[in-house]
Amino acid sequence: MTQTAEQQKHTSTGQDVLVVDGLVRRFGDLTAVADVSFRIAPGETYGLLGPNGAGKTTTISMIAGLLEADEGSVTVVGQPMGPTKVAPKRHLGLVPQDLAIYPDLSARENLTFFGRLQGLSGGGLRARVAEVLELTGLTDRAKGPTKEFSGGMKRRLNIGIGLLHQPTLLILDEPTVGVDPQSRNAILESVENLSGEGMAVLYTTHYMEEAERLCDRIGIIDSGTLQAEGTRDELIRLIGGVDNIQLTAAGDTEAAAEALRALPPVARVDADRGRLQLTVHDAPTAVAQIVTTATASGLQLSDVQISRPNLESVFLHLTGKALRD
C-alpha cells in the first residue's frame, strides 16, 4: 500500500476511534479482503473508495462485528471487536447498504425499538427519537408504517437509526445507492454535519464526488487490497501532478491513440468508442500538440475537454481501471 507522510504520522497518535490492522477474510478460494489496515481519529470522516466488489462491505462487516476475520484485528475505542463482543458495539452505529427497517412498524416504532436495543430508555429515548425524527425530516410521518414511505424517506430513517444513540463511530455503507439527487444531497449534508459534531465516520462509496466532498482522508480499495490512503491532495500528488484531456472524435481512434502515445507530454492514452482519454503533463501547454497530432491521424474532433486530476484519475493510475468498471 502507498502511504503518505501525513498518514504515517497519523498512525502514531494512539487516540484513534477505530484501528483496523491486517484484516484478511477469505470465502473458499476467494480472498475478499487481503491485509487491510487503517485508522480513524475522533471527528474524522474516512472514506473507503472502490468499485463494486472491491471488498468494502466485507471490510465493514468485520469492523461492525458481523463477520469474523480470518486474520488481523479490529479495535473500536480501544476494545477488540468481534461477532460476540458486546462492549465495543455500544460505540458503533451501522447504516447498512441495504435498508434495515421494519416495514410494518412506524418510523417512531423503528427508532424506539433500535434505541432500546442500544440501551436507551425512558425520557432519554423519547427525546432522542424526537431529535432524530426532526433531523431526518420525518416528524410529520412518524406514525405511519414505513412501507408507505418513499425510497428517500426510508434511506433517511435508515441513517437516523444509526445515529440514534450518538455513536462514537458511525459506519455508512454506500448510503446513497439508489437515492434520488435531492435525498442524496440531504444525506451528504447530514454526514457533513456529523463530523462537525465530533463523530468519527467511516463512509464507503464508489462515487468519487462523495468521497471528495465528505472525507478528510480516503482509502482506495480494489480487489480486497487497500491501494493507497491519504487526503485528496495527497492522493492526487501520488500520480505526479498530471492532467486529463478527453477528445471526442470520429475516425480511427486506435491509430490516433498510437500516435498520441509517442508524444513526450502524454503519459497514458485509453481509447473507448469514439473517445480518447489522455493523462498528460501540463495539459494547457500540451493540448495544441495533441490536437494537431490527433487531426493528422485522421480524427475529426468534435470536442476537447481539459480537467485537473481527481480521485478517478488516482484510481485509474493505481489500478488501471475506472471506478465504475
Added chain:
Amino acid sequence: MGQLITLLRTDLVQRLRDKSVIIFAVIVPMALMGAMNLVMGDAMDMELETATVAVSAPEGDQLAAALVQSLPEIGLDVEVTETGAKDVQARAESGDARLALVIPDGFSAALMAGEPVEVTAIRGDGAGLESSVVLAVVQGFLDRAGASAVATAAGAALGLPPAQLGGLAQQVATGDSAITLVSGETSDEQLDPKGALVAGQAGLFLMFTVSFGVLGLLAERELGTLSRLRSMPMNPVLVVLSKVLSSFVLGVVATSILLTAGGLLFGVDFGSPVPVAALIVCAVIATTSLTFIVIKLAKTSEQASIIQTILAMVLGIAGGAFFPMSGGGLLGTILDLNPVAAMIRGLGITSGGGGLGDIVTPVLIMLGFAAVALLIARVVPDRGAMA
C-alpha cells in the same frame, strides 16, 4: 433480559399486524374442523340407534322363547316384535325392522339332540352397528346352546342319570365361564371422534404456527435488519432466542384458542384446565424445539416453509390429526413417540377425568422429543440465516 423482551414484543407486534399468523394458526384450522365435521359428521356420530328386530318363533318352544327374551337385555335399545314367518321378511324389506330372525320349528328339540339347526337372519335397509351387535348375541346364544347339547350327549354316553343331564345342560347353557379375560386400557377414556378431530387439527396446525418464528428470522435477513441487529450491543443468540420464544407464545395462544373454541363448537370437554394447559405447553415445547433444527438448515423462507410443511404433515398425519393411526412393533413405538400423538393421547386422558398424575407418559414423550430435537440441532452444521 430487557433486550430479549424488546425483541420478542416487537416480533409479536409485527406478527399480529401481518395477520397471516391469525389466519393460518386460528381461522384456517377452525374452518377445516368445520368442513371435516360437515363431511364426516354422520360417521363421527357414534350414538347407537334403537335396534328394531322382528322375530318369528315357534310357539311353546322354551329355548326360542329364551332367545327372544334375552334380546332386550343385551345393553342396547332393542325393540322386539314377534310375528309370523312371512311377516318377518316383509318387515325387514319395508324397513319396519332392521333385522329379522326366523327361528324354525323344533328349535329346542334339535338343539338338545345336538342336531343341526338353522336360524335365518335378514338384515333390513339401514341395518347398522346395532343389528350387528344383535346378530352377535344371537350367534353367542346358539353357540352356548350347541355346547350344552354336546355336554348333554357326552353325559349320556357316560351313563349319567337324566336328572344330572338336565342340570349339566342348564349349567353349560347359563353358567359363568371358568375362564376370565382381564382387559386393560391405555387411558381411562379415549377422545370421541369429534374430540380427536379438534385435538388432531390443533396439533397439526401447532406445527405450522411455530414455524412463524423461523420464518421471522429469515425475513429479518431478507429485510436487511438482521445485520443491524447483529451490530447491536447484545449477544447474537438473543435474536434466535426471541424468534423461538415468539414461536412458543404464538403456539400456546393458538392451540389454547383452537382447543377452547373447537371444544365449544363441537361439544367436546377436554377436562380439567390445568392438565390440559400442561399438555399444551409440552406440545408447544416439543414442536418449537424443531425450529432450532430448521433455523440451522434453511437459508431462505421458501426452504423453511418446505421443511416445516414436511415435518408438520408427517408428524401430524402420523400423530392422528386426520384419523387414528396405530401400529405394532417398532412402527408402533415410533408412532407413540410423536408429540402430536402424545398430545391427543394426553387430551384423551384428561377428557376422561385424568389429572396431572395421569398424563406423565405423554408429557415425558413430548419433553423427550424436545430434548432429542435440541440435541440434533446442536450437532447439525449451521448453514441457515445466522451462518
